[in-house]
Amino acid sequence: MDLRQLQTLIAVADTGSFAGAASRMNLTPSAIGQQIQSLEGEFGASLFDRRTRPRRLTAKGEELVRAARTVVQTMTEAKLAIAGGRTAGLLKFGAIRTVSMRLVPDAFARMRGLYGDLTFQLTVGMSESLMADVAAGHLDAALVAEHVGVPSSLTWSPVLQEPLVIAAPPDQAFRSDTSLLKDLPFIRYLTDVPLARQIETELSGLSVVPKDIVVANTMPAVVGMVQAGLGVAIVPRIALLHIQPDSVHQRAFCDGAVSRRLGLVQRQVSSRSEVLAQLRDAFSAMARAHGVAAEPMPVLGAEHAP
Missing domain, CATH: 3.40.190.10 (Periplasmic binding protein-like II)
Known part of the structure; x- marks a missing residue:
């Protein structure tokens, strides 16, 4: 086994075919096949399920690819360090x-x-x-x-902790959180991510049930709906960093008691x-x-x- 064989293995895993790996490695498909067979012989295990298209890694193949990526990256950086x-x-x-x-x-x-x-x-x-x-x-x-x-x-190491904020049209700044959610149409962030689930959890604990006007699956779309004056939304603070400050009224939701990391x-x-x-x-x-x-x-x- 040598570094070139590991690079070939990674290329096949990334491209899903011997032909794709051959193009990346500047080799013929038969040469790619020979290198993979050599690795399989050395490890005594099949690395790819050849019945599937694109080629799918076996469990042992996935394990070897993870190790190969680390080895190749380590060697690349070591060469740079040694060469200054x-x-x-x-x-x-x-x-x-x-x-x-x-x-x-x-x-x-x-x-x-x-x-x-x-x-x-x-x-x-x-x-x-x-x-x-x-x-x-x-x-x-x-x-x-x-x-x-x-x-x-x-x-996993935390780098950011931010409050969820309630975002509303600027002319509605006088309203309380409860009034905003009760009296204005609600723009709901709905997608299968932790933030959306957290917002839904917080809403379920309130004594008011917001009336949806828009359901969107991206946060920029939610913010854009608020900017257009369609209603109110609950968003993370960083979702508002790129907008004009006076285009949306924003304040910490529940007096800053709700945040995400x-x-x-x-x-x-x-x-x-x-x-x-x-x-x-x-x-x-x-x-x-x-x-x-x-x-x-x-x-x-x-x-x-x-």
């Missing part, structure tokens, strides 16, 4: 949508000042799927919500631990600048899953 090179390469990062519009770009800009040769790939998605992608080695790290189970191979999830053993530590610091700095920094606490593994 700077930290470079592609940082594959995931984030939920509400932080992808402002906090993530600001943090990436800060990282470019530290690592001029580093490039980024951003995947925007739901916390659960991003967590799974980190565990599988498809992402180096992700910024995800609290209340998502952390597998034993990962750690976001944290950085990464593998417990990562070749990019130094870079990810700097990235976590960058997010913490951005959170402090916006007044939503999380309280310091130990990094969490599965036994302390939020």
